[in-house]
Amino acid sequence: MQFTAQEISFMLNGTVEGNPHATVNQLSKIEEASAGSLSFLANPKYEQYLYTTDASVVIINNDQQISEPVKAALIRVENAYSAFSILLEKYNSIKLNKTGIEQPSFIHPSAQVGENCYVGAFAYIGSGVKLGNNCKIYPQAYIAENVTIGDNVTLFPGVIVYFDCVIGSNVIIHSGAIIGSDGFGFAPAGDGTYNKISQIGNVIVEDDVEIGSNTTIDRATMGSTIIHKGVKLDNLLQIAHNVEIGANTVIAAQTGISGSTKIGENCIVGGQVGMVGHISVAKGSQIMAKSGINRNIVEENKKWGGIPFFSSYLDNMRVEVAVTHLPALEKKILELEKVITELRKINDSTI
């Protein structure tokens, strides 16, 4: 796609300075832009780039001062940053604006597919599925029996949703994520072997959730594993059976949450964190990367970290610093011992 400075200015309700016919076909950072790029300058601190950039068109704030000659065509707007964000979003929605049913795909006769949906080739939509409007089910995605999906949902290629799961509206699930596989539940049979405990619950993913690539969310043993409204999950997470994640909580990559643990609203959890099962984490908690959380967090809106006995974030930092002093500490104690031995000798001799 190619646009002129004039066309973009029109979209953004801006004013062109310089060549209105300058054309662009990609979006770039101002410091990395090549000819044909559209960039923006929002932070006056980076003004220098305006005079050196190879971008063909740059969006700037109405009040941006210009003190040297500029090669690029300029588009002046009220807020360059938000104007650029609007373009980013438009760009992506054009990229991803597919509709229609590609062949061959599998849609069970009893499945309901809403209006204006895309169903890619080799996608599978099972019996009793209810799919809302404006959904994009990419190739090789799988939606099992009796799954319900709201409006404006995107399942990227290779997403798997097991039977009976419920997905809200405005949800984005990236490739390879598995929703609703069996929880890890086995009962010892007494002879060293294990009997499988049937996992008959489901997963509920509420509105406005985004789930990263190759993340796994297990179905509940009974009842539901619940990902509440607005939660954002990164790649390669493990969410075990009967876990509940509160609204607007954000979790970074490769973290694992064990069975039946409940995380409150508005938490921020770093990458590679592990949480044991059957605990509660208070709302607003922030957990540093790589932590091991093995008991309830009751106080709200605090930072925590450490392995495996976590303490408050600051306590943990003090411990971590102290640990690095340990080898020196050991030497010091040996020296103390020598001093004391000498003191004793002196004392012995003085008595």
Added chain:
Amino acid sequence: MQFTAQEISFMLNGTVEGNPHATVNQLSKIEEASAGSLSFLANPKYEQYLYTTDASVVIINNDQQISEPVKAALIRVENAYSAFSILLEKYNSIKLNKTGIEQPSFIHPSAQVGENCYVGAFAYIGSGVKLGNNCKIYPQAYIAENVTIGDNVTLFPGVIVYFDCVIGSNVIIHSGAIIGSDGFGFAPAGDGTYNKISQIGNVIVEDDVEIGSNTTIDRATMGSTIIHKGVKLDNLLQIAHNVEIGANTVIAAQTGISGSTKIGENCIVGGQVGMVGHISVAKGSQIMAKSGINRNIVEENKKWGGIPFFSSYLDNMRVEVAVTHLPALEKKILELEKVITELRKINDSTI
């Protein structure tokens, strides 16, 4: 599916008390049940729920005392817990009881497919594959050339099995698991680059194994990576080339086992554990979550944990507790130094 109290009682060889025509269409925990639910009460401690539950039918033990009015229809049986487990299993086997070949699927003319199998749409069964009876190969699963699979095996959607691998009977593999991809083997070429070492072995998965979603098990360089009978693997595990996991060992999510390591029978390994390559772990070992295991474990049936120099479980606990005392420890040593300095002065003056 909808059942009456009488029909369920008949299946379980029980006795109905109350309305035999009460209907249920789902299974729920007694404390979470809504109208239309079937629940159970096995633990007398929870008797109170019997009088407050909204479940339409509740299974109870023959000897359960009733001291208040009950809304729900009751089914009395010898053992309410095991009766409910039987229903769970029946429920799931109905859910997952698919047979027949969906189209379009790809079955190579030289492949053998046993009786009573399900092959979903977009599944791929390569040349020379031998598939036993009563198997369920879900949509978008891939079985490469010369793979052998026993009876009663379930491959959920998107499971990938590379060529020459061998899978026993009664095996369940969840979506996105990759069996038999190349081991991570490269030889330095001397100029900074690496030459790939061809990985020509395979993976053997024995009977009664369950493998979680998005777990990866690499093929052996030569010989076999072996998952012995009855092993249960959770989601997102990494099992490297030439690893061997002993019978009935259970491993939780996101753990990684490096190349050629051998884990004994009946071990329990927590989540996010890492093990280095070329070590042995004695049978019956229990490894706490997030541990780093970097040498042989010779003693059987012990608990271990810690990062990265592991010690016994108890030793490690003592260390972990001591670590949290470190900042206080440092202060104490400074105080000791002061005391000794004073002592010295006194001694100096007394001499």
Added chain:
Amino acid sequence: MQFTAQEISFMLNGTVEGNPHATVNQLSKIEEASAGSLSFLANPKYEQYLYTTDASVVIINNDQQISEPVKAALIRVENAYSAFSILLEKYNSIKLNKTGIEQPSFIHPSAQVGENCYVGAFAYIGSGVKLGNNCKIYPQAYIAENVTIGDNVTLFPGVIVYFDCVIGSNVIIHSGAIIGSDGFGFAPAGDGTYNKISQIGNVIVEDDVEIGSNTTIDRATMGSTIIHKGVKLDNLLQIAHNVEIGANTVIAAQTGISGSTKIGENCIVGGQVGMVGHISVAKGSQIMAKSGINRNIVEENKKWGGIPFFSSYLDNMRVEVAVTHLPALEKKILELEKVITELRKINDSTI
């Protein structure tokens, strides 16, 4: 496939000793070989196996001494190890030597597919894709719009490549790897919810890269996430948006690299390592498994490790050892206190 000792000897330009008609149909280690196996003996230390092996044919060095009777047919060559490696490679290239377009597959009319390619059933090749010569796109792989792929590239089953990504030549990507899913970027909206930041960059994978199963590599917010020439990535890695990994760097399984971090050339990174975002790691760095790297590494060609304040490898080892002495250390300090208390009493009494 079955070969005689004579046929193999001919391929390797060797000399047969013993039965030239001995047949083999698999490759095995000499100590694990059964009848029908081809093995090799390169290290004279293992000579004993020559007399006990069940292999039907063994490749040995020209100068290998024989001091006892040998059952197997022998093939003498200049270098037994490299001769065997050649056979391994030939064996694998036969195994994986597929060509042609299987049906049903989806190839958009505007896509260009080079000569001598394999496109498996249920593979998807989107509009504007450019695919080089001698590529193998296995079943259920997905290549989105405008992706460019070089020559001799293998995408195993279920690999997903999002739109606009660029993949070089001689690249191998294993099953379930996701290239180009959205970076994890969200801006707080002020009311506790988050707005998605559109991710419009791409991923560039240069020549000679290998990527393991279920590894995820996110596209850049703007610009490119770059995996440079010769990099080898193991299974289940997380590579976040705008990360750059230098040429010939090797990273083991389950490691996660956060956004915008740059890793230099020729690094070796262990498994389950975590790196925070926006740091640089100097070329030639070696990072031990399970480390947490949270600041720049400036010195080149050094070893590092530890969680989370890393230090040099040796410093960290000292710390780790000292940590295990801590409980003893605490006892010692208590003893020191007692000694000092006694000393004080003595001093008090002598004054």
